[in-house]
Amino acid sequence: xxxxxxxxxxYKQAVEELKVKLKGIREQYQxxxxxxxxxxxxxxxxxxxxxxxxxxxxxxxLDQLESQMxxxxxxxxxxxxxxxxxxxxxxxxxxxxFEIIEERDYxxxxxxxGYRSYHLVLLYPVQTIEGEKKILVELQVRTLAMNFWxxxxxxxxxxxxGEIPEHIKIRLQRAAESAFQLDEEMSIIRDEVxxxxxxITKKEEQGSKL
Numbered sequence: 001x002x003x004x005x006x007x008x009x010x011y012k013q014a015v016e017e018l019k020v021k022l023k024g025i026r027e028q029y030q031x032x033x034x035x036x037x038x039x040x041x042x043x044x045x046x047x048x049x050x051x052x053x054x055x056x057x058x059x060x061x062l063d064q065l066e067s068q069m070x071x072x073x074x075x076x077x078x079x080x081x082x083x084x085x086x087x088x089x090x091x092x093x094x095x096x097x098f099e100i101i102e103e104r105d106y107x108x109x110x111x112x113x114g115y116r117s118y119h120l121v122l123l124y125p126v127q128t129i130e131g132e133k134k135i136l137v138e139l140q141v142r143t144l145a146m147n148f149w150x151x152x153x154x155x156x157x158x159x160x161x162g163e164i165p166e167h168i169k170i171r172l173q174r175a176a177e178s179a180f181q182l183d184e185e186m187s188i189i190r191d192e193v194x195x196x197x198x199x200i201t202k203k204e205e206q207g208s209k210l
Contacts, residue, residue: 010126011073015043035194037084043075071138082183099123114176117142145179
């Protein structure tokens with residue numbers, strides 16, 4: 001096993017454990033027939049090439065990655081509605097199996113690019129063969145619309161090596177506002193949407209019993 005594999009193994013373990021725990025919350029909501037604030041959960045460990053690129057860009061020495069790079073392990077919770085983000089963040093705050101060391105609200109204070117999301121940096125304890133190891137994990141919470149926009153922006157940043165042409169930047173900013181307007185409109189009718197989803201789920205459950 002290479003040095004990078006050994007170094008990243010606890011981060012992979014943290015991502016897998018947290019995915020199970022967060023998906024467990026979603027399943028608990030589904031079984032109570034309540035609206036689940038979690039639409040889906042994803043997670044990943046940063047690829048080595050991306051780690052090296054970021055370390056170089058941010059002037060982070062490789063022997064300080066554990067303390068200086070917060071997103072070696074990353075998880076994302078995607079919600080249907082903006083209001084669900086607050087519910088999810090409150091659920092995360094109430095947990096005792098990790099410590100929140102930082103919160104950044106990019107929804108109230110969006111980035112200049114138009115990026116919106118809620119970020120939490122967790123200190124998560126992983127049990128290893130050498131004992132407990134506490135590692136940093138970045139958790140992002142955002143709506144489906146915010147996630148769609150952020151995915152497109154990420155692809156464009158990759159294509160243009162972080163130097164997106166000005167005319168595309170302007171269109172991206174407009175698209176970010178359109179996505180946020182969509183979230184606001186969906187919030188207005190969310191009770192109708194939730195009721196419709198509840199009816200569909202109930203019918204599906206009845207059908208499965210036949």
